[in-house]
Structure formats: structure tokens, C-alpha cells
Amino acid sequence: MKQRMTYSEACLWMEYRRKHGGIGQARLAYLLACLATMFNRANGGEAQLHDFLPGVPEQKPVEIIDAEQMMMFWSKPA
Numbered sequence: 001m002k003q004r005m006t007y008s009e010a011c012l013w014m015e016y017r018r019k020h021g022g023i024g025q026a027r028l029a030y031l032l033a034c035l036a037t038m039f040n041r042a043n044g045g046e047a048q049l050h051d052f053l054p055g056v057p058e059q060k061p062v063e064i065i066d067a068e069q070m071m072m073f074w075s076k077p078a
Contacts, residue, residue, distance in 0.1 A: 029053060030053065032052070033049055033052035033053035033056075034049065036052040037049050037051070037052055040052075
């Protein structure tokens with residue numbers, strides 16, 4: 001069963017886009033990089049997001065040894 005957008009809903013989305021703009025080039029690049037990463041991993045690859053998104057540094061895993069260290073990690077601003 002196909003569902004379709006009504007004319008009034010399409011008008012609401014057009015008004016929203018006029019007011020807020022599109023998703024933007026940076027957001028689009030991020031979404032495509034996420035999709036490429038998921039596709040790569042689904043097919044047995046080991047790619048990371050930074051492999052498909054130039055300028056994003058590689059994230060290294062954080063080693064947490066005890067609860068105090070974990071609390072300090074969580075309390076850091078992003």
C-alpha cells in the first residue's frame with residue numbers, strides 16, 4: 001500500500017524549506033559519508049566515517065580503567 005503526501009502537507013514542507021532552507025551541503029556530505037560507511041561495513045569492510053569525510057579527524061577509542069576515570073570522561077564538554 002502506497003502512502004502519498006497530501007497537497008496541504010507538501011505546502012507545509014515547502015513553507016518550512018523557504019523559512020529554514022535546505023539541509024545544506026555540509027549536512028548532505030555528512031549524511032552521504034554515514035551511508036557510505038554503513039554500506040562498506042555491511043559488505044564486510046572496516047571503514048570509518050573519516051574515510052569518507054575529508055577533514056574529520058580519526059577518533060581513537062578511549063581507555064577507561066575505573067569508575068572515577070569514567071566520570072571524568074563524561075563530565076568533559078564535547
